Amino acid sequence: MPKLSILIAEKSYLIRKGLVLILAEFPQVGNIVETDNEEAFISLVNKNNFQILFLNPSFIRSGKFHTTFEKIPSPRAPVLIGIISREDNKKSQIKFAETIGFDENKSHLLKKIENLILRSSGYQPEEEGTSELSEREKNILRHIALGFTNKEIGEKLYISAHTVITHRKNITRKLGIKSVSGLTVYAILNKIVGMDEIRL
Amino acid sequence: MIIRQDNKMADLIHMNYLLISVINRFGIDLGFRDKTVFEVCREHHIDVRFFLEIVNAFHDKDYFPDEDLQDFSIRLIVDYLAKTHRYYLDEKIPEIEQLIDEMVNTCFNQTDNLNMLQKFFKEYKEELAHHTKREDEVVFPYAIHVEKAFTRGKADPDLKNQMNGYSITDYINEHDNIEEKLFDLKNIIIKYLPPPKNRALCNKVLSELFNLEKDMNDHSRIEEKVLVPKVIVMEKQLRKQDN
Ligand SMILES: [Fe+2]
Ligand SMILES: [Fe+2]
Numbered sequence: 302m303p304k305l306s307i308l309i310a311e312k313s314y315l316i317r318k319g320l321v322l323i324l325a326e327f328p329q330v331g332n333i334v335e336t337d338n339e340e341a342f343i344s345l346v347n348k349n350n351f352q353i354l355f356l357n358p359s360f361i362r363s364g365k366f367h368t369t370f371e372k373i374p375s376p377r378a379p380v381l382i383g384i385i386s387r388e389d390n391k392k393s394q395i396k397f398a399e400t401i402g403f404d405e406n407k408s409h410l411l412k413k414i415e416n417l418i419l420r421s422s423g424y425q426p427e428e429e430g431t432s433e434l435s436e437r438e439k440n441i442l443r444h445i446a447l448g449f450t451n452k453e454i455g456e457k458l459y460i461s462a463h464t465v466i467t468h469r470k471n472i473t474r475k476l477g478i479k480s481v482s483g484l485t486v487y488a489i490l491n492k493i494v495g496m497d498e499i500r501l
Numbered sequence: 502m503i504i505r506q507d508n509k510m511a512d513l514i515h516m517n518y519l520l521i522s523v524i525n526r527f528g529i530d531l532g533f534r535d536k537t538v539f540e541v542c543r544e545h546h547i548d549v550r551f552f553l554e555i556v557n558a559f560h561d562k563d564y565f566p567d568e569d570l571q572d573f574s575i576r577l578i579v580d581y582l583a584k585t586h587r588y589y590l591d592e593k594i595p596e597i598e599q600l601i602d603e604m605v606n607t608c609f610n611q612t613d614n615l616n617m618l619q620k621f622f623k624e625y626k627e628e629l630a631h632h633t634k635r636e637d638e639v640v641f642p643y644a645i646h647v648e649k650a651f652t653r654g655k656a657d658p659d660l661k662n663q664m665n666g667y668s669i670t671d672y673i674n675e676h677d678n679i680e681e682k683l684f685d686l687k688n689i690i691i692k693y694l695p696p697p698k699n700r701a702l703c704n705k706v707l708s709e710l711f712n713l714e715k716d717m718n719d720h721s722r723i724e725e726k727v728l729v730p731k732v733i734v735m736e737k738q739l740r741k742q743d744n
Binding site: 335476477478479480482483485486487489490491496 | 563614617618621624625681682684685686688689692693694
């Protein structure tokens, strides 16, 4: 699962930093971008693909928000979280999927954010537990360690290069190892490939 | 917190001890007594604004310098970056390499077959040497060349040619991530090695890897967020004069 990309649009440095600190503790969270002005915000939303957007609505002065935001095709649209109190939210024109307020207590707030992140990252409890490689993945890993390219592996195993790439991504995610030589070390340690079969 | 020139140098280290290696690269050694950043920099003939920029960027990765703090020269940045390369290749990498040798030879059974860890690290060392060599020999001289022309107010034909063939934008596009393999190595040690006989040594290797990774992250950030934007501005100006 690719990591979540999050945008925080909030004028207050204090609140931004607090949110960043909390969010950064989740392994599912990748990139966190902060902005404190409306212009930058609009161009960020247009150019990037955020999955979660924390927004303080008082931040938006012009009517540009709606026009910008509504133009984003729906599968790409981020989940909108308001940084706003319950009271103010009733008056707000923007529909938030969830709000976080300044007066919430610690455990309540953290629970909300955790749920939000788990939902947005497509968390499936059964799947997450198994970081074990499948037999198929082991076989692909073996070929990676032997130095074959995606195309060659595809040809040998009768699958498309595209499928090989998907498997590789899964292997990297499961193991936490990105480079070919790192994967090779893993393969040797786990006797998926013999030391004498390869040259590092 | 933002580090300022009237802070005590000793307090910087208390706040973030990893700054020691940054400070060393400026040629400053420990034993500052109660001297402030300003005083220590003056003693060592270091541009204090540049020093502040570097330590702040290291300490807080979201640190954005004020525009007027950014008027130090490209030569200063490049000098610092090149010194950092030497620090990696001549000090840190050999040190870690030795620790890994020791770890492989004494922490595990011979049958565990861990010498591929040594090979892995050797390969990484070569990759890093290649990366830094390209920067030292191509990118940095080019940046200095651009700055010289910029101060002179005119690009010579030689530089014009270069700017057309290779600009700093090409560098940033091909600038690869030198921390990736360190990340892998950390994970291999944390998750996949058999239990070590000498725990302390293994932990030491790991903490060295974490520190180096942090240092390199900061280094790349200075290359990408401080050096490159400055060069881009100058390239633009020089190109404008051409038309
Ligand atoms: Fe570098
Ligand atoms: Fe670099």
